[in-house]
Amino acid sequence: AQSVTQLDSQVPVFEEAPVELRCNYSSSVSVYLFWYVQYPNQGLQLLLKYLSGSTLVESINGFEAEFNKSQTSFHLRKPSVHISDTAEYFCAVKRRGRGGSEKLVFGKGTKLTVNP
Amino acid sequence: EAGVAQSPRYKIIEKRQSVAFWCNPISGHATLYWYQQILGQGPKLLIQFQNNGVVDDSQLPKDRFSAERLKGVDSTLKIQPAKLEDSAVYLCASSPGQEYNEQFFGPGTRLTVL
Numbered sequence: 090a091q092s093v094t095q096l097d098s099q100v101p102v103f104e105e106a107p108v109e110l111r112c113n114y115s116s117s118v119s120v121y122l123f124w125y126v127q128y129p130n131q132g133l134q135l136l137l138k139y140l141s142g143s144t145l146v147e148s149i150n151g152f153e154a155e156f157n158k159s160q161t162s163f164h165l166r167k168p169s170v171h172i173s174d175t176a177e178y179f180c181a182v183k184r185r186g187r188g189g190s191e192k193l194v195f196g197k198g199t200k201l202t203v204n205p
Numbered sequence: 206e207a208g209v210a211q212s213p214r215y216k217i218i219e220k221r222q223s224v225a226f227w228c229n230p231i232s233g234h235a236t237l238y239w240y241q242q243i244l245g246q247g248p249k250l251l252i253q254f255q256n257n258g259v260v261d262d263s264q265l266p267k268d269r270f271s272a273e274r275l276k277g278v279d280s281t282l283k284i285q286p287a288k289l290e291d292s293a294v295y296l297c298a299s300s301p302g303q304e305y306n307e308q309f310f311g312p313g314t315r316l317t318v319l
Contacts, residue, residue: 132208132311133248133298190260191303192253195248197246198245198246198247
């Protein structure tokens with residue numbers, strides 16, 4: 090079964106510092122991987138996704154993630170964070186469920202706090 | 206384009222009471238999902254609908270939870286009777302179809318069971 094491990098529950102950083110949020114997955118088959126972001130009191134929003142092709146994927150607000158098959162990782166990075174990046178970030182893998190359905194399995198989340 | 210709407214946003218009940226949550230997905234989205242997000246954990250899928258049919262309800266505690274999507278649009282999730290461990294945020298999400306690789310989430314309903 091596919092599962093997702095987010096190694097850090099909380100990551101505090103200072104504004105303009107680089108950040109890496111770690112995610113490892115377990116799967117014996119091809120995977121689709123996602124990062125979702127949840128701002129306070131809001132629902133989750135898709136940040137970026139890896140389906141196939143280039144192993145480096147980017148979002149419109151400066152985040153990037155690299156699919157590493159040998160290390161079964163999909164870490165999220167940003168070279169310089171802003172206060173507005175403070176949020177909870179969830180890594181997810183798409184897996185096949187009962188009846189052929191496809192569903193997302195989420196990690197426990199990483200709370201990123203950007204301090205001035 | 207309007208997003209996924211959910212109501213109420215907050216609900217406080219006592220254990221053994223009943224509660225219902227409502228979700229209006231994005232217009233035209235065939236697939237609807239209900240998730241439970243307990244504090245400190247990621248969302249867990251409870252039930253998935255394709256139009257008005259259930260695709261996956263393997264993690265729905267069917268002795269107390271029920272959900273319906275009668276006309277393939279709005280959906281209701283009910284808990285009867287509630288337990289303390291049901292305290293969580295209940296998220297609704299929708300997508301154009303199962304194969305579509307993005308789900309659009311509503312703001313959630315925060316349930317507190319006392």
